[in-house]
Amino acid sequence: MVRVRFAPSPTGPLHMxxxxxxxxxxxxxxxxxxxxxxxxEDTDQGRFVPGAEEYIMESLEWCGIxxxxxxxxxxxxxxxxxxxxxxxxxxxxxxxxENGWAYYSFDSAEDLDAIRKDYESRKETFSYDTQTxxxxxxxxxxxxxxxxxxxNSGVNYxxxxxxxxxxxxxMQDIIRGEVRVNTSTIDDxxxxxxxxxPTYHLANVVDDHLMEISHVIRGEEWLPSLxxxxxxxxxxGWTDTMPQFAHLPLILKPSGNGKLSxxxxxxxxxxxxxxxxxxxxxxEIYSGYREAGxxxxxxxxxxxxxxxxxxxxxxxxxxxxxxxxxxLERVGKSGSRFDPEKAKWFNHQYMLLKSDEEIAExxxxxxxxxxxxxxxxxxxxxxxxxxxxxxxxSGTKAKGSRFRGNDSVxxxxxxxxxxxxxxISLVKERAEFVKDIWSQAWFFFEAPTTYDETTIKKRWxxxxxxxxxxxxxxxxxxxxxxxxxKAGPGLRRGxxxxxxxxxxxxxxxxxxxxxxxxHITSHNLNMGNVMNIxxxxxxxxSVGPGVFDIMALLGPAEVIARIDRAVQTIG
RNA sequence: GGCCCGUUCGUCUAGGGGUUAGGACGUCAGAUUUUCAUUCUGGUAGCAGGGGUUCGAUUCCCCUACGGGCUACCA
Numbered sequence: 001m002v003r004v005r006f007a008p009s010p011t012g013p014l015h016m017x018x019x020x021x022x023x024x025x026x027x028x029x030x031x032x033x034x035x036x037x038x039x040x041e042d043t044d045q046g047r048f049v050p051g052a053e054e055y056i057m058e059s060l061e062w063c064g065i066x067x068x069x070x071x072x073x074x075x076x077x078x079x080x081x082x083x084x085x086x087x088x089x090x091x092x093x094x095x096x097x098e099n100g101w102a103y104y105s106f107d108s109a110e111d112l113d114a115i116r117k118d119y120e121s122r123k124e125t126f127s128y129d130t131q132t133x134x135x136x137x138x139x140x141x142x143x144x145x146x147x148x149x150x151x152n153s154g155v156n157y158x159x160x161x162x163x164x165x166x167x168x169x170x171m172q173d174i175i176r177g178e179v180r181v182n183t184s185t186i187d188d189x190x191x192x193x194x195x196x197x198p199t200y201h202l203a204n205v206v207d208d209h210l211m212e213i214s215h216v217i218r219g220e221e222w223l224p225s226l227x228x229x230x231x232x233x234x235x236x237g238w239t240d241t242m243p244q245f246a247h248l249p250l251i252l253k254p255s256g257n258g259k260l261s262x263x264x265x266x267x268x269x270x271x272x273x274x275x276x277x278x279x280x281x282x283x284e285i286y287s288g289y290r291e292a293g294x295x296x297x298x299x300x301x302x303x304x305x306x307x308x309x310x311x312x313x314x315x316x317x318x319x320x321x322x323x324x325x326x327x328l329e330r331v332g333k334s335g336s337r338f339d340p341e342k343a344k345w346f347n348h349q350y351m352l353l354k355s356d357e358e359i360a361e362x363x364x365x366x367x368x369x370x371x372x373x374x375x376x377x378x379x380x381x382x383x384x385x386x387x388x389x390x391x392x393x394s395g396t397k398a399k400g401s402r403f404r405g406n407d408s409v410x411x412x413x414x415x416x417x418x419x420x421x422x423x424i425s426l427v428k429e430r431a432e433f434v435k436d437i438w439s440q441a442w443f444f445f446e447a448p449t450t451y452d453e454t455t456i457k458k459r460w461x462x463x464x465x466x467x468x469x470x471x472x473x474x475x476x477x478x479x480x481x482x483x484x485x486k487a488g489p490g491l492r493r494g495x496x497x498x499x500x501x502x503x504x505x506x507x508x509x510x511x512x513x514x515x516x517x518x519h520i521t522s523h524n525l526n527m528g529n530v531m532n533i534x535x536x537x538x539x540x541x542s543v544g545p546g547v548f549d550i551m552a553l554l555g556p557a558e559v560i561a562r563i564d565r566a567v568q569t570i571g
Numbered sequence: 572g573g574c575c576c577g578u579u580c581g582u583c584u585a586g587g588g589g590u591u592a593g594g595a596c597g598u599c600a601g602a603u604u605u606u607c608a609u610u611c612u613g614g615u616a617g618c619a620g621g622g623g624u625u626c627g628a629u630u631c632c633c634c635u636a637c638g639g640g641c642u643a644c645c646a
Contacts (some may be wrong), residue, residue, distance in 0.1 A: 008611090009646045011645080041646065043645090043646080044645050046645085047646080125573065181574075186574085187642080194644055200646050220639085220640060222640095223576065224575055224641040249577080257639085259639070259640075306582070309584060313582095315595060334578065335577075335639060339582045339583060339596065342595080342596040348609095427608095430607085460605090528606090529603095531605030532605060535606060535607095541607090543606065544607070548605095
């Protein structure tokens with residue numbers, strides 16, 4: 001029975017390395033139909049940061065990492081917050097004290113600091129270990145009655161692990177294989193602090209045992225304390241149920257030195273956090289992948305491939321595919337530098353993978369944009385549009401107009417929705433993020449008012465106005481006599497006017513192409529020049545999707561209006 | 572400093588005693604196009620160094636170098 005835990009400390013936001021650790025735990029749990037536990041390790045009361053717990057849970061939720069047992073979910077090993085388990089640890093410390101695996105230490109933090117300084121001045125490093133403990137104030141050196149007197153006097157003390165001397169510990173790590181360490185190189189770690197709280201080491205081992213954790217999957221920064229933990233299992237007599245260990249390689253900064261850390265914040269030019277973190281003390285906001293515009297599934301995909309691969313060339317994985325393919329054995333040994341460029345590429349791939357409708361929803365949610373050139377109002381989501389339309393259908397205020405100016409309620413019909421979807425289909429391949437789409441597609445929603453000087457200089461020859469006039473004349477018969485807002489006889493609210501009958505409400509792009517290209521050819525005009533000029537009129541510059549696609553979406557009336565305006569403005 | 576872990580293109584990585592060392596991002600070039608992108612095709616670039624073991628090492632072992640982690644009454 002696989003039981004794994006993600007055990008963050010609520011000392012601030014989770015960074016992407018932490019999220020990856022959570023992800024690997026989750027993938028492993030799901031792969032083996034096991035249980036995913038979220039345990040909050042808040043034994044350092046001094047470093048507790050308000051809001052951190054909520055942040056952690058929200059982050060995991062956004063990533064689609066589901067928790068089976070935790071502070072919010074409950075479970076058979078409750079409670080899941082270590083500060084709520086405080087009473088449990090004392091008895092285990094006592095157990096070690098009784099069987100001789102631990103001892104009381106009365107040296108104050110100040111005393112030890114002074115000793116450390118002294119060692120440093122001699123360019124040595126102090127370590128509370130088998131060598132030095134014989135000359136320090138602890139229950140190993142002090143007479144029994146003195147120890148009792150001190151304990152009863154209420155003086156501060158800690159409980160330390162009594163590390164045996166010159167004993168070879170052989171450990172197995174799923175990722176690293178066999179690791180050997182001699183106990184003589186390890187110090188006597190504090191297990192129980194003077195404030196009555198356990199340290200990470202004690203709480204971690206006790207809880208993993210009590211919660212019947214089968215696999216401890218955590219960052220490599222914990223590898224140096226694995227020998228201690230293994231010795232603790234031995235000291236408690238829990239060797240036969242000791243979990244298996246897997247120490248994940250670290251995520252490194254893209255450039256420079258060191259592992260990625262919370263303090264990197266936004267300094268690196270990309271987020272290090274999954275979602276925005278609002279530092280309440282400094283009032284600073286650190287950006288997260290969610291708010292930076294990353295899709296949650298793309299973010300998970302990026303993280304999964306940082307230090308793991310399934311041995312194939314496959315790079316795009318859904319969560320289900322990750323669960324299927326995941327194994328700890330295929331996690332690499334070496335740390336990986338995070339590459340923000342590739343992260344963007346991943347997001348672009350997900351953009352392409354998602355349906356136009358899905359992106360349109362997201363786009364509308366993020367951008368309250370004007371509905372259509374010449375028509376005031378706001379785009380709303382499909383659901384909202386449906387609701388509003390229903391209000392209009394039954395309400396008395398519906399005046400037969402689909403767009404009601406600056407009224408508080410703006411009905412948007414399916415026609416507008418379809419138009420946005422169509423626009424998305426044209427521009428999504430040009431965008432890495434949904435937030436890029438507006439800059440790629442704004443001209444579908446508002447007419448340009450300025451025109452790119454370089455293009456004018458290059459292509460706006462004296463005969464251009466008359467050429468454009470001819471093209472306008474060509475399109476005029478296609479233009480409806482009235483715009484939908486002033487629907488004439490036979491055109492009622494909700495109707496689509498004839499010119500909007502196809503392709504999201506217009507002539508097909510191909511039909512414009514036939515028409516205009518035919519005109520250009522028959523009049524011996526310069527194709528490149530005319531096309532670029534048309535684009536300039538419609539978009540204001542020389543970028544964007546195909547001119548005929550743009551025309552098809554704008555409709556003849558709007559195309560003519562934009563041409564007129566450009567001629568008027570540029571002259 | 573001590574202890575531990577690691578090292579394949581700039582980056583993420585596959586591979587593994589005999590391979591033209593494979594893929595992806597980036598980058599460069601070409602193609603397509605009415606523009607900008609996208610897309611497609613192609614190019615660029617790598618086994619840290621030195622010793623072994625071996626008929627043969629990038630692959631196994633050792634050393635060195637480099638990188639990383641830990642070295643708190645923090646996790």
